[in-house]
Amino acid sequence: MEFYVGWSHSDAIFSNYFSDCPMLVSAVPDNRGTIKRFLNKPKRIMIDCGSVYYVKQRERPKLKDIFNLQLSIVEECDVDIESIQMVHFDEPMMNKVLLSEKYMAMERTLFNAYEYINLFKKTGLPNKFEPVGVIQGYDLASITYSAYELVKMGFKNFAIGSLLAKHYKTQIDFIKCAADIVGANNLHVFGVTGIPQMHAMVDIGVRSFDSTRPTMAAVFFQVFYSRPFRTYIIEKSHAKPSSARLNEPLPCDCPICLSNPADLFIPSPRDYSKLRSIHNYYHLRIELNDIRLKKGGEGYALSNVLRT
Template identity: 30%
Template sequence: MKFFFPDSQDLIDPSFDFERERRSATRKRQRDDLYAHEVFTATPFDGFLVSKGIVDGYGALGSRYTLAQRHRLLRLGAPEFFRLDQAPRQLSIMGDCGAFTYVKEEVPPYSVEEVLEFYGNCQFDFGISLDHIILLFKPEADERGASQDLVPKELRERRELTLQLAKEFRQKHKAGGYTFEPVGVAQGWSPLSYADSVKALQRMGYRSIALGGMVPLRSSEIISCLKAIDGVRTPGVQIHLLGVTRTEHLKTFSRLGITSFDSTSPLRQAFKDDKDNYYTPGRNYTAIRIPQVEGNPSLQRKISSGEVSQDIARKLEKACLEAMKLFDSGRKTVEQALSVLMEYERFYDPDSKKNHEAAYRQTLTDAPWQQCPCEVCRELRYHVVLFRGAERNRRRGFHNIWIFHKQLEKELGLGQGSAA
């Protein structure tokens, strides 16, 4: 089973000085910063998923690429842009439209021709057909005699539109002589509607199919859909699960025909989750928050209004960083370090109901970064568990991806570097 890592231009700056909180004055982001596959000796994923919606940006969601980066991607192609020659092993690149970016529109904002041209110019290995996501799950619609009114007309039309676009996509892909593998998208609102979409895509000739719209579903709901799909799947057809991880069910997914998936969860949890920020094989830990005085909007507002003292804030921030440094070197105990951390938390967030004392005590007691063999933890040491700025947070996200891939290999009984 292949794991594709969705690109959102998440890079790290190797020149960043964590003690002085400074970058190199000569650093240029695209030239000098590193992708995850350039950080690890064993790449913790099998390929990238690159979304047209992320590259171009749409509506309120702006592009994660600068104009210069977009031009460079289209001019050089994705393999050179992402420096895949620097990866320890061969990586594939899959393109999709980013249907989540235009979910509120009546119809997709792109044409099939635009999508094909984007995939072709980027030199992707796989290209997912233009689709329109359905955010509804109504399994009762599969029951005999169920009313059509259970599924709004506009959502039924979205499924039909997605299939029409897939047919057009495949026809124009063949006529245009494109070299990437076309992947048809199946949308649905129930097990049978998904299975019906897969049957239709197989009749069109698709040998690779992606399942969309399943991110909000419970694991049991996803499995019920996969069972229905497996009942109609033609032998040899490859199935990709868009945006879904669910590590504990990967064996079941594999048994039901899933051959690849993508997910940003390991990266995003590093700085989006309230508690599960740092992965280990046994459990997840809460990262230790030491906000930057100049980088915390809430704290800055309190300083500007005169509610709190900037000098005291800086003093406490510095004390926390020093306490973590001393703790990591064995010169402070858990309770000594925790006392300093909690004093700062009570200062910058006195009204919060999220008291981190117990979680921080567990993180400090176990000090999981000291046992982790990944390149990020070996280089960063305690900095990897500090919830503080993009450079630390992204590196923790890279660590999570590395751990996740190890779990994937273990779950599927695969050797190192062969989650396939």
């Protein structure tokens, strides 16, 4: 199971520190043309449609405009990338309260999927580009219906969304339901990184998941450590004590700590938050790797690329 770290234009560039770091980038205006500026480009990238961003806007862009924006993100650098997955323009379930609203969101997602896969086929992109159909549902029956409809449209790669606000047991049930239909090795899970969920996703055998957790935790002055996995609030911050506080670094071999571990404990400006996010990614990925090994799966090396 692969971990795609969520990335936006103002975040640390994870692939500059780690030679094998899949990344998820949303097709929003600020991310246009950004990947070509990376010192080390990710080998595998997923271009999300940015639907969580657009659902909060007054007007939605046209599907073709989103498709073109997705292409512009990897413009001039796709030769360096082995796999580019492009996520169709879906309609998230967030802020949908009434059953009729949820049903219409699911139907809009499926209509967009049909339009998207036809546009994708007409464009004639190289084989490294793959379309991803998003499964949007509000219960097991709607998840099942959505998944089967996407299969009938010809999608081979799938993702399941709108899980973030749900109880972790419901998240796992929805993931398993989708995996049973489309095949776990064809399924990506959006935005789920709780430790119990990671255990369950490894058991189910899903192909990949993504998260912005390393960056979000860093912004809120949190640092991760692994073996065992734990979270600390940096002592000098004004953050409320949701976790134990720590005022000095613990032993760590991440690229930041090998250079200057004290940088992690400087609350601001944002440059130090970016360093914390690199450190947090390193430890969250170690935790995932250990889960895989404990369950009899294959581990992977955590190759560091030191910053220059």
